[in-house]
Amino acid sequence: MQENTKVKLIPAHKKETHSIDAGIYVRVSTARAKQLRSLSSQVSAMTRYVYSRENWILKDIYLEVGSAKTGSSRREFVRLLDDCKRQEIEVVVVKSLSRFGRDNVEVIESIRTLVSAGVTIYFMEEDIDVDASYPEWELSLRSAVNQSENEHRSENIKMGLRFRAESGESGLYRKPCYGYKKNDQGELVCDAYQAAVVSHIFELYLAGKSYSGIIDVLAEEHIPSPRGSERWSKRAIETVLTNAKYTGNVEVLKSNPTGNRYVLHDSHMAIISTEIFAAVQEQIEKRAKRKRKTESVSRTLAEELKWNKPVDNITVRKINDEIN
Secondary structure, three states: OOOOOOOOOOOOOOOOOOOEEEEEEEEEOOOOHHHHHHHHHHHHHHHHHHHHOOOEEEEEEEEEEOOOOOOOOOHHHHHHHHHHHOOOOOEEEEOOHHHHOOOHHHHHHHHHHHHHOOOEEEEOOOOEEEOOOOOHHHHHHHHHHHHHHHHHHHHHHHHHHHHHHHHOOOHHHHOOOOOEEEOOOOOEEEOHHHHHHHHHHHHHHHOOOOHHHHHHHHHHOOOOOOOOOOOOOHHHHHHHHOOHHHHOOEEEOOOOOOOOOEEEOOOOOOOOOHHHHHHHHHHHHHHHHHHHHHHHHHHHHHHHHHOOOOOOHHHHHHHHHHHO
16 A cells, blocks of 8 residues: 555554542441441442542552441541541542441531542442532531431331330340250240359359359369350359349340330249349449459558558558458
């Protein structure tokens, strides 16, 4: 083919592309298994989104496990903000507006903080890109609607729990603990071996053994902890000694100090009599009170020794009286 001298070749101009550094911010309120699975799903979905965008590069993932309430520690959010201020992150991908806080005020403040650092925030559920030009009134409206829906959903859940508790149908009444298991009908029945261990622990405590003393006895008798460890923890011993479920009665919704609590009597077979349980609770309170007195007296004695004050017989008798 003969070249036409009147035609001039103009090389194609290659458009320079700028890569965009993206970060993913994910938050769940608790470290429970279900929440952690949700966290994993969120990360997976947002990672796919980042890689679907042309020229986007995933620089970091910021994982927050814990409450987003005002005043709570938000280390990952702070780390994200620091990276944005250093211009290491240009775009932040978040699941929804609600992930930035539990109320409208904190959500807006969080968005302002990031936008002021020059970043764009993409909220997947709302499908909006938020930067300095995005109208704040619209964000406030969206956030307020989310907050209202969350509060309504939360109240419905609480109401359902109360109704089931009042009718005796709550699954919390039949939640198993060490000493019990569920039968084929979903009812609590005693686990013979574990029930015997529970009775043994109560007997040891009433016989004067401390938590540590009980742990030593159980270890010597090769009785594994509820988790299968060779030695029980003090927390496990305390949980057994303070669990009223061993009396055959179950109290639910007791975590809310301002709300109603419900007790289902004779819910299942008792391992410990109410009299023994009450005696143990009385002993726990007495020992705790004695410990507080001992610690108080020890601090006083340490102060006197610090200032080189002589400890006479009267002081010693006073200390003994305080402890006893």
